[in-house]
Amino acid sequence: MLTKLPATVPACRFAAAESSGGFLCHCAKVVESEVSSAVAFGQVSTVAEVMEVTGAGTGCRACHCRIQRVLSGLPAKCGGRFDLCSQCGCIGAICRCEAA
Numbered sequence: 001m002l003t004k005l006p007a008t009v010p011a012c013r014f015a016a017a018e019s020s021g022g023f024l025c026h027c028a029k030v031v032e033s034e035v036s037s038a039v040a041f042g043q044v045s046t047v048a049e050v051m052e053v054t055g056a057g058t059g060c061r062a063c064h065c066r067i068q069r070v071l072s073g074l075p076a077k078c079g080g081r082f083d084l085c086s087q088c089g090c091i092g093a094i095c096r097c098e099a100a
Contacts (some may be wrong), residue, residue: 001005024056024063024066025029025054025057025059025063026060026062027059028054028056030055032066032075032076033072034054034056035050035054035056035067038054039071044071045071047064047067047068047071055078063076
Protein backbone atom coordinates (compact mmCIF):
# COMPACT_ATOMS: atom_id res chain seq x y z
CA MET A 1 0.00 0.00 0.00
CA LEU A 2 1.34 3.41 -0.94
CA THR A 3 1.18 6.09 1.72
CA LYS A 4 1.18 9.66 0.56
CA LEU A 5 3.29 11.85 2.82
CA PRO A 6 2.30 15.48 3.37
CA ALA A 7 4.38 17.59 1.05
CA THR A 8 5.50 21.16 1.22
CA VAL A 9 4.00 22.84 -1.82
CA PRO A 10 6.29 25.37 -3.46
CA ALA A 11 4.72 28.77 -3.97
CA CYS A 12 4.44 30.53 -7.29
CA ARG A 13 3.13 34.07 -7.02
CA PHE A 14 1.69 33.86 -10.55
CA ALA A 15 0.05 30.45 -10.19
CA ALA A 16 -3.66 30.16 -10.76
CA ALA A 17 -5.68 28.69 -7.90
CA GLU A 18 -6.74 25.78 -10.09
CA SER A 19 -5.37 23.93 -13.06
CA SER A 20 -6.56 25.13 -16.45
CA GLY A 21 -7.82 21.63 -17.30
CA GLY A 22 -6.21 21.70 -20.75
CA PHE A 23 -3.47 19.53 -22.12
CA LEU A 24 -0.11 19.59 -20.40
CA CYS A 25 1.32 17.89 -23.51
CA HIS A 26 -0.51 18.64 -26.74
CA CYS A 27 1.49 16.16 -28.85
CA ALA A 28 0.58 13.15 -26.69
CA LYS A 29 -2.78 14.56 -25.49
CA VAL A 30 -1.79 14.16 -21.81
CA VAL A 31 -3.55 16.30 -19.21
CA GLU A 32 -1.93 17.76 -16.11
CA SER A 33 -3.92 15.53 -13.74
CA GLU A 34 -2.45 12.41 -15.35
CA VAL A 35 1.09 13.59 -14.61
CA SER A 36 0.10 14.83 -11.14
CA SER A 37 -1.36 11.42 -10.30
CA ALA A 38 1.80 9.65 -11.44
CA VAL A 39 3.82 11.98 -9.21
CA ALA A 40 1.47 11.49 -6.23
CA PHE A 41 1.67 7.71 -6.47
CA GLY A 42 5.46 7.75 -6.69
CA GLN A 43 5.60 6.42 -10.25
CA VAL A 44 7.64 9.35 -11.58
CA SER A 45 10.14 11.88 -10.27
CA THR A 46 11.95 13.02 -13.42
CA VAL A 47 10.95 14.29 -16.85
CA ALA A 48 12.38 11.11 -18.39
CA GLU A 49 10.15 8.97 -16.16
CA VAL A 50 7.10 11.10 -17.04
CA MET A 51 7.91 10.54 -20.71
CA GLU A 52 8.14 6.78 -20.20
CA VAL A 53 5.04 6.37 -17.99
CA THR A 54 2.60 8.89 -19.52
CA GLY A 55 4.01 9.65 -22.97
CA ALA A 56 4.01 13.38 -22.18
CA GLY A 57 7.08 15.18 -23.48
CA THR A 58 7.91 12.66 -26.20
CA GLY A 59 6.90 14.87 -29.13
CA CYS A 60 8.11 18.42 -29.67
CA ARG A 61 9.32 18.74 -26.04
CA ALA A 62 7.75 22.18 -25.53
CA CYS A 63 6.00 20.84 -22.43
CA HIS A 64 9.17 19.87 -20.55
CA CYS A 65 9.09 23.05 -18.47
CA ARG A 66 5.42 22.39 -17.58
CA ILE A 67 6.27 18.81 -16.64
CA GLN A 68 9.10 20.06 -14.44
CA ARG A 69 6.70 22.48 -12.72
CA VAL A 70 4.32 19.59 -11.90
CA LEU A 71 7.24 17.51 -10.61
CA SER A 72 8.10 20.45 -8.34
CA GLY A 73 4.56 20.58 -6.94
CA LEU A 74 3.49 23.64 -8.92
CA PRO A 75 0.65 24.01 -11.44
CA ALA A 76 1.80 23.22 -14.98
CA LYS A 77 0.83 26.64 -16.26
CA CYS A 78 2.25 29.64 -14.48
CA GLY A 79 -0.65 32.02 -15.13
CA GLY A 80 1.57 35.05 -14.91
CA ARG A 81 3.17 37.48 -17.26
CA PHE A 82 5.65 34.91 -18.52
CA ASP A 83 2.99 32.71 -20.12
CA LEU A 84 2.34 32.91 -23.84
CA CYS A 85 -0.26 35.39 -25.07
CA SER A 86 -3.37 33.54 -26.28
CA GLN A 87 -3.74 35.99 -29.18
CA CYS A 88 -0.27 36.27 -30.71
CA GLY A 89 1.75 33.54 -28.96
CA CYS A 90 4.41 35.95 -27.70
CA ILE A 91 5.61 35.86 -24.07
CA GLY A 92 3.22 38.09 -22.10
CA ALA A 93 6.02 40.11 -20.53
CA ILE A 94 7.09 41.42 -23.96
CA CYS A 95 3.80 41.11 -25.85
CA ARG A 96 2.55 44.29 -27.50
CA CYS A 97 -0.75 43.06 -28.96
CA GLU A 98 -4.14 44.33 -27.79
CA ALA A 99 -4.78 41.22 -25.63
CA ALA A 100 -1.76 41.77 -23.38
